[in-house]
Amino acid sequence: MQIIVTGHGHFASGIESTVKLLAGSIKDVSYIDFTGEMSEKDLAEKFKKQAVKDKQTLFFCDLLGGTPFKQAVMYKVNNPTYDVEVICGCNVGSLLEIALPGFSNYKVTNDLAKAIIDSSKAGIRQFGVRKPGLTETTDDDGI
Numbered sequence: 001m002q003i004i005v006t007g008h009g010h011f012a013s014g015i016e017s018t019v020k021l022l023a024g025s026i027k028d029v030s031y032i033d034f035t036g037e038m039s040e041k042d043l044a045e046k047f048k049k050q051a052v053k054d055k056q057t058l059f060f061c062d063l064l065g066g067t068p069f070k071q072a073v074m075y076k077v078n079n080p081t082y083d084v085e086v087i088c089g090c091n092v093g094s095l096l097e098i099a100l101p102g103f104s105n106y107k108v109t110n111d112l113a114k115a116i117i118d119s120s121k122a123g124i125r126q127f128g129v130r131k132p133g134l135t136e137t138t139d140d141d142g143i
Contacts, residue, residue: 001103001112002028002055004047005095006072007062009035018092026099028055034068043071051075056083056109060095060116064088085109087117094119 005012012031019026032046051057059072069088076084094116106112 001058001106001109002030002052003058003060003095003099003112004030004032004050004072005060006032006034006043006047006068008066008068009033011062011068015092015095019096022092023096023100026095028103029095029099032068034071040067040071043067044074047071047075051079051082051084053079053082056112057085058109058112058116059084059086060090061086061088083109085113087113090116090120091123093123097123 005015007015010033012033016031019029030050032043032050034043047059059069059075061069061072063069066088069086072086076082076086097119098112098116103112106115
Protein backbone atom coordinates (compact mmCIF):
# COMPACT_ATOMS: atom_id res chain seq x y z
CA MET A 1 0.00 0.00 0.00
CA GLN A 2 1.01 3.58 -0.52
CA ILE A 3 -0.27 6.96 0.64
CA ILE A 4 0.07 10.09 -1.46
CA VAL A 5 -0.36 13.27 0.58
CA THR A 6 -1.40 16.22 -1.56
CA GLY A 7 -2.85 19.68 -1.24
CA HIS A 8 -2.71 23.34 -2.14
CA GLY A 9 0.48 25.34 -1.78
CA HIS A 10 2.98 23.56 0.41
CA PHE A 11 0.43 21.50 2.33
CA ALA A 12 2.06 18.18 1.42
CA SER A 13 5.67 19.27 1.94
CA GLY A 14 4.61 20.94 5.21
CA ILE A 15 3.16 17.67 6.46
CA GLU A 16 6.29 15.88 5.26
CA SER A 17 8.43 18.31 7.26
CA THR A 18 6.32 17.76 10.38
CA VAL A 19 6.34 13.98 10.00
CA LYS A 20 10.12 13.92 9.55
CA LEU A 21 10.60 16.11 12.62
CA LEU A 22 8.38 13.91 14.77
CA ALA A 23 9.05 10.42 13.43
CA GLY A 24 11.43 10.40 10.51
CA SER A 25 10.38 9.22 7.07
CA ILE A 26 7.41 6.90 6.73
CA LYS A 27 7.80 4.08 4.24
CA ASP A 28 5.41 4.20 1.27
CA VAL A 29 4.18 7.73 1.98
CA SER A 30 4.92 10.38 -0.65
CA TYR A 31 4.09 14.08 -0.80
CA ILE A 32 2.93 16.13 -3.80
CA ASP A 33 2.30 19.88 -3.56
CA PHE A 34 -0.04 21.74 -5.90
CA THR A 35 1.63 25.12 -6.25
CA GLY A 36 0.50 28.29 -8.00
CA GLU A 37 2.62 27.74 -11.10
CA MET A 38 1.15 24.28 -11.74
CA SER A 39 -1.90 23.41 -13.84
CA GLU A 40 -4.39 20.65 -13.11
CA LYS A 41 -2.76 18.67 -15.89
CA ASP A 42 0.66 19.06 -14.22
CA LEU A 43 -0.75 17.70 -10.98
CA ALA A 44 -2.45 14.79 -12.77
CA GLU A 45 0.90 13.91 -14.38
CA LYS A 46 2.64 13.94 -11.00
CA PHE A 47 -0.03 11.59 -9.62
CA LYS A 48 0.43 9.28 -12.60
CA LYS A 49 4.20 9.18 -12.10
CA GLN A 50 4.04 8.70 -8.32
CA ALA A 51 1.24 6.13 -8.02
CA VAL A 52 2.62 2.63 -8.37
CA LYS A 53 0.02 0.81 -10.39
CA ASP A 54 0.31 -2.56 -8.67
CA LYS A 55 0.05 -0.99 -5.20
CA GLN A 56 -3.10 -0.06 -3.38
CA THR A 57 -3.15 3.75 -3.20
CA LEU A 58 -4.72 6.17 -0.75
CA PHE A 59 -4.77 9.87 -1.62
CA PHE A 60 -4.68 12.03 1.53
CA CYS A 61 -5.92 15.47 0.36
CA ASP A 62 -6.24 18.81 2.12
CA LEU A 63 -9.73 19.97 1.09
CA LEU A 64 -12.93 18.50 -0.26
CA GLY A 65 -13.54 19.75 -3.80
CA GLY A 66 -10.18 21.44 -4.34
CA THR A 67 -8.00 20.70 -7.36
CA PRO A 68 -5.80 18.10 -5.60
CA PHE A 69 -8.94 16.29 -4.40
CA LYS A 70 -10.57 16.46 -7.85
CA GLN A 71 -7.43 15.19 -9.59
CA ALA A 72 -7.11 12.33 -7.10
CA VAL A 73 -10.75 11.42 -7.77
CA MET A 74 -10.06 11.56 -11.52
CA TYR A 75 -7.10 9.23 -11.02
CA LYS A 76 -9.41 6.81 -9.21
CA VAL A 77 -12.11 7.09 -11.91
CA ASN A 78 -9.60 6.66 -14.74
CA ASN A 79 -8.06 3.57 -13.10
CA PRO A 80 -11.07 1.47 -12.08
CA THR A 81 -9.07 -1.76 -11.85
CA TYR A 82 -6.72 -0.32 -9.20
CA ASP A 83 -7.55 -0.23 -5.50
CA VAL A 84 -7.58 3.56 -4.98
CA GLU A 85 -9.29 5.61 -2.26
CA VAL A 86 -9.43 9.38 -1.76
CA ILE A 87 -9.88 11.12 1.61
CA CYS A 88 -9.64 14.75 2.67
CA GLY A 89 -9.51 16.97 5.73
CA CYS A 90 -7.45 14.60 7.85
CA ASN A 91 -4.52 15.60 10.05
CA VAL A 92 -0.86 14.86 10.78
CA GLY A 93 -1.73 12.93 13.95
CA SER A 94 -3.90 10.48 12.08
CA LEU A 95 -1.26 9.97 9.40
CA LEU A 96 1.36 9.24 12.05
CA GLU A 97 -0.92 6.95 14.06
CA ILE A 98 -1.94 4.83 11.09
CA ALA A 99 1.06 4.95 8.75
CA LEU A 100 3.94 4.83 11.22
CA PRO A 101 3.28 1.24 12.34
CA GLY A 102 2.86 0.22 8.68
CA PHE A 103 -0.08 -0.91 6.63
CA SER A 104 -0.03 -4.62 7.41
CA ASN A 105 -3.30 -4.43 9.38
CA TYR A 106 -5.20 -3.23 6.32
CA LYS A 107 -6.10 -5.60 3.51
CA VAL A 108 -7.87 -2.99 1.35
CA THR A 109 -7.42 0.76 1.04
CA ASN A 110 -11.03 1.35 2.07
CA ASP A 111 -10.18 0.01 5.55
CA LEU A 112 -7.07 2.21 5.67
CA ALA A 113 -9.14 5.25 4.64
CA LYS A 114 -11.72 4.59 7.35
CA ALA A 115 -8.99 4.14 9.98
CA ILE A 116 -7.38 7.49 9.12
CA ILE A 117 -10.76 9.26 9.15
CA ASP A 118 -11.70 7.69 12.50
CA SER A 119 -8.31 8.66 13.95
CA SER A 120 -8.72 12.24 12.71
CA LYS A 121 -12.16 12.53 14.29
CA ALA A 122 -10.92 11.09 17.58
CA GLY A 123 -8.00 13.51 17.68
CA ILE A 124 -10.07 16.69 17.44
CA ARG A 125 -10.34 18.39 20.81
CA GLN A 126 -10.98 21.79 22.29
CA PHE A 127 -8.90 23.02 25.18
CA GLY A 128 -10.94 24.46 27.97
CA VAL A 129 -10.57 25.48 31.55
CA ARG A 130 -12.98 23.74 33.82
CA LYS A 131 -14.97 26.25 35.80
CA PRO A 132 -15.54 25.34 39.41
CA GLY A 133 -19.15 24.46 40.06
CA LEU A 134 -21.25 27.03 41.77
CA THR A 135 -22.38 25.89 45.14
CA GLU A 136 -25.43 27.21 46.77
CA THR A 137 -25.00 28.48 50.24
CA THR A 138 -27.85 28.46 52.61
CA ASP A 139 -28.07 30.27 55.84
CA ASP A 140 -29.04 28.17 58.80
CA ASP A 141 -31.52 30.74 59.92
CA GLY A 142 -33.55 30.49 56.69
CA ILE A 143 -32.86 33.99 55.46
